[in-house]
Amino acid sequence: MNIHEYQARELLARAGIAVPPGVVATTAVEARRAMERLGVPKVVVKAQVHAGGRGKAGGVKLAETPEQAERLASQILGMKIKGLTVTKVLVVPATEIASEAYVGVIVDRITRSPVFMVSPAGGIDIEEVAAKTPEKIFKTTVDARYGLLPHQAMALAFRLYADVAQVRQAADTLQKLYRAFVDAGASLAEINPLVVTPKGEVVALDAKIAVDDNELERRPAIEALRDVAAEDQKEVLAREANLTYIKLDGNVGCCVNGAGLAMATMDLVKYYGGEPANFLDIGGSSNPEKVVTALKIITADPSVKAILFNIFGGITRCDDVANGIVAATRQFTVDRPLVIRLTGTNEQAAVKILEGVGMRALTDMDAAVEQAVKLAKGGAAA
Amino acid sequence: MSIFVDQSTRLVVQGITGRDGSFHTKQMMSYGTPVVAGVTPGKGGQRFEEKVPIFNTVAEAVAATGANTSVIYVPARFAADAVFEAADAGVKLVVCISEGVPVLDMTRVWPFLVERGVRLIGPNCPGIITPGVARVGIIPGNICAPGPVGVVSRSGTLTYEVVYQLTRAGIGQTTCVGIGGDPIIGTNFIDCLTAFQADPATKAVVMIGEIGGTDEQQAAEFVHAKMTKPVVGFIAGQTAPPGRRMGHAGAIISGSSGTAAEKIAAFERSGIAVMKRPADVVPLVKAKL
Numbered sequence: 002m003n004i005h006e007y008q009a010r011e012l013l014a015r016a017g018i019a020v021p022p023g024v025v026a027t028t029a030v031e032a033r034r035a036m037e038r039l040g041v042p043k044v045v046v047k048a049q050v051h052a053g054g055r056g057k058a059g060g061v062k063l064a065e066t067p068e069q070a071e072r073l074a075s076q077i078l079g080m081k082i083k084g085l086t087v088t089k090v091l092v093v094p095a096t097e098i099a100s101e102a103y104v105g106v107i108v109d110r111i112t113r114s115p116v117f118m119v120s121p122a123g124g125i126d127i128e129e130v131a132a133k134t135p136e137k138i139f140k141t142t143v144d145a146r147y148g149l150l151p152h153q154a155m156a157l158a159f160r161l162y163a164d165v166a167q168v169r170q171a172a173d174t175l176q177k178l179y180r181a182f183v184d185a186g187a188s189l190a191e192i193n194p195l196v197v198t199p200k201g202e203v204v205a206l207d208a209k210i211a212v213d214d215n216e217l218e219r220r221p222a223i224e225a226l227r228d229v230a231a232e233d234q235k236e237v238l239a240r241e242a243n244l245t246y247i248k249l250d251g252n253v254g255c256c257v258n259g260a261g262l263a264m265a266t267m268d269l270v271k272y273y274g275g276e277p278a279n280f281l282d283i284g285g286s287s288n289p290e291k292v293v294t295a296l297k298i299i300t301a302d303p304s305v306k307a308i309l310f311n312i313f314g315g316i317t318r319c320d321d322v323a324n325g326i327v328a329a330t331r332q333f334t335v336d337r338p339l340v341i342r343l344t345g346t347n348e349q350a351a352v353k354i355l356e357g358v359g360m361r362a363l364t365d366m367d368a369a370v371e372q373a374v375k376l377a378k379g380g381a382a383a
Numbered sequence: 384m385s386i387f388v389d390q391s392t393r394l395v396v397q398g399i400t401g402r403d404g405s406f407h408t409k410q411m412m413s414y415g416t417p418v419v420a421g422v423t424p425g426k427g428g429q430r431f432e433e434k435v436p437i438f439n440t441v442a443e444a445v446a447a448t449g450a451n452t453s454v455i456y457v458p459a460r461f462a463a464d465a466v467f468e469a470a471d472a473g474v475k476l477v478v479c480i481s482e483g484v485p486v487l488d489m490t491r492v493w494p495f496l497v498e499r500g501v502r503l504i505g506p507n508c509p510g511i512i513t514p515g516v517a518r519v520g521i522i523p524g525n526i527c528a529p530g531p532v533g534v535v536s537r538s539g540t541l542t543y544e545v546v547y548q549l550t551r552a553g554i555g556q557t558t559c560v561g562i563g564g565d566p567i568i569g570t571n572f573i574d575c576l577t578a579f580q581a582d583p584a585t586k587a588v589v590m591i592g593e594i595g596g597t598d599e600q601q602a603a604e605f606v607h608a609k610m611t612k613p614v615v616g617f618i619a620g621q622t623a624p625p626g627r628r629m630g631h632a633g634a635i636i637s638g639s640s641g642t643a644a645e646k647i648a649a650f651e652r653s654g655i656a657v658m659k660r661p662a663d664v665v666p667l668v669k670a671k672l
Contacts, residue, residue, distance in 0.1 A: 108486050108487065108490060108566060108567065110566050110567060110596045110597075110598070110633070111597070113489065113490060113493040113567045114490050114493070114494075115487075115490055128638045144494055145487065145490035145491045145494070146491050146494060146495070183487065186485060186487060188486055188566070213485055213486050213487065213632070214632070215459060215483045215484060215485045215486065215632070216485045216487070218459075218460065218483075219460060219485075245629075245630045247624075247627050247629065249622070249624065257540075258540055259538065259539045259540030259541060259630075260538065260564060260593075260629055260630025260631040260634060261536070261537065261538020261539065261540065261541030261542070261564065261591070261593055261619050261631070261634075262538065262539075262540040262541040262543075262544055262619075263629070263630060264541075264593060264594070264619035264620040264622075264623060264629055264630075264634070265541050265544070265617075265619040265660075265661055267620075267622045267623070268619060268620070268621045268622050268643075268660070269660050269661075270622070271621065271622050272659060272660050276622075277622055280623070280627075280629055280630070282630040285482075285539075313540040313543045313544050313547075315509070315521060315522070315523050315539065315540060315543055316403075316521060317540075344547070345523065345526070345543065346523070366544065366661065366662070367660070367662050
């Protein structure tokens with residue numbers, strides 16, 4: 002789960018990291034009042050969306066008067082960044098900057114551990130730094146049983162600053178960042194940039210935290226940070242039904258059990274000259290209700306021209322899926338052709354259920370995909 | 384012959400009385416798997432299906448039955464502790480089926496296992512099956528058959544699809560391992576490839592990867608440098624958009640890394656025969672046997 006910058010700043014501030022004050026505004030007038038309340042000569046108005054590259058998209062602007070803050074906020078609010086509508090802005094004092102660094106911690110797949118990354122070349126996209134000047138990135142692997150040890154934090158901080166007072170402040174920030182990372186159940190926590198002000202203070206200007214979805218069950222306070230309005234509504238509906246749905250650009254609606262098979266099904270649609278309309282995994286031990294919701298989501302997409310079921314029964318029982326399909330057609334009109342492939346657990350029972358309502362099921366994945374692609378292109382069924 | 388699971392396997396089921404645990408234990412038993420013990424705290428002293436003794440702790444189960452392999456079906460929030468418990472009790476192979484285990488939990492489990500020389504398969508995996516010998520996990524036994532091909536995969540149902548196509552074409556398997564779709568897993572592709580290379584009964588290996596991470600690229604280098612047996616490979620997610628997690632927590636293209644194209648290119652460079660679709664497994668494997 003992604004959380005907004007202002008929420009990530011709150012988590013860092015709660016961990017004791019120096020974060021400048023900031024006010025969230027959902028209207029332009031609120032943005033003006035926010036600047037008045039902050040009582041500073043200059044502010045930055047920042048779009049709050051779950052997307053990178055906000056600055057380049059025109060979603061981050063400097064204002065020198067409250068009126069200008071209001072005007073800029075009215076431009077930014079409602080703007081679309083990478084397809085997502087901006088509904089909130091964060092108003093923060095413009096900070097004078099002596100130097101910018103990057104500090105972050107991620108879960109690393111290769112070492113199977115949290116890994117800290119720091120770079121004195123902060124403020125810009127860290128992936129770009131990694132690609133062009135990898136020698137400017139310094140890493141330390143953390144043994145998660147012990148956490149980031151003080152000497153590790155100091156060694157990393159010495160990579161960023163020469164001044165010992167700044168090194169100590171940065172080391173302290175790193176340890177607090179690690180604590181915030183663990184407390185949030187994050188898979189990534191970064192401060193970019195971590196700046197030194199002309200007075201020599203080390204301050205976190207921008208923060209990003211991505212939370213591991215598997216942590217949310219035991220962290221209700223973090224789950225409460227979810228901004229449903231900032232997410233795709235079909236994906237929200239799917240998540241609430243315990244399905245995984247991702248909208249794509251094609252016209253063959255796919256409904257599959259298992260993520261790997263779902264991806265392979267999308268790929269096979271492409272192989273036969275079609276384009277998948279979505280990724281949809283109904284998961285294991287699926288009950289008929291889940292299948293009904295899945296069909297509801299797929300049929301709600303106007304670009305879908307044919308619907309393909311690809312079910313390999315293991316934990317998932319084919320008869321459950323068949324019952325779900327039949328139940329869905331009774332609850333609402335499925336006005337696009339359905340191609341159903343079922344094999345595995347309780348396949349015979351499923352075939353009987355479908356035949357009972359005049360539907361047929363295929364057992365071969367290739368045959369089913371080929372037929373769905375043909376139907377989506379307006380052809381007749383084989 | 385086989386890898387990881389064979390005639391010497393003595394299995395303890397953690398969470399044997401739970402919904403998934405009891406269902407799959409019956410299936411594992413009917414497949415002939417030597418299930419010697421079960422663990423559910425508070426139900427020690429009872430028997431599962433009037434046969435398998437249930438213990439309160441894994442340590443008791445190991446002491447009483449000599450269990451050397453564990454399979455975990457407990458809810459995700461208890462899974463990490465179940466792995467710790469199995470390792471602490473001296474079990475040398477732990478198969479964690481549980482889905483939704485927090486990744487930070489796994490970062491604490493991993494160094495603990497390394498220090499004790501314990502092999503973990505999973506979490507969030509379908510487990511492992513040595514056809515005709517033992518099924519540890521949830522891979523349906525009826526789609527497998529004994530034979531010369533080793534199968535290793537990050538996926539569940541996609542593995543079933545590929546194994547089913549092999550079996551239908553009369554090509555059996557030594558062992559099929561589902562290593563799991565999470566960002567942090569125990570046994571990886573290279574571990575399985577190493578074991579298949581050393582297993583005299585395995586004549587060819589099928590490797591099924593997906594987008595996300597660099598495990599497949601490293602495995603490809605390993606195949607090129609260390610393997611003499613033929614390898615056939617598949618990568619799922621060629622049509623996946625970047626930045627979106629495709630169901631599996633580990634299946635995500637971040638930036639330009641972890642794409643299917645990059646992985647397929649690594650396979651081709653390393654002499655791995657690449658399947659364009661699951662059905663290609665049959666002709667490609669036949670050509671290598």
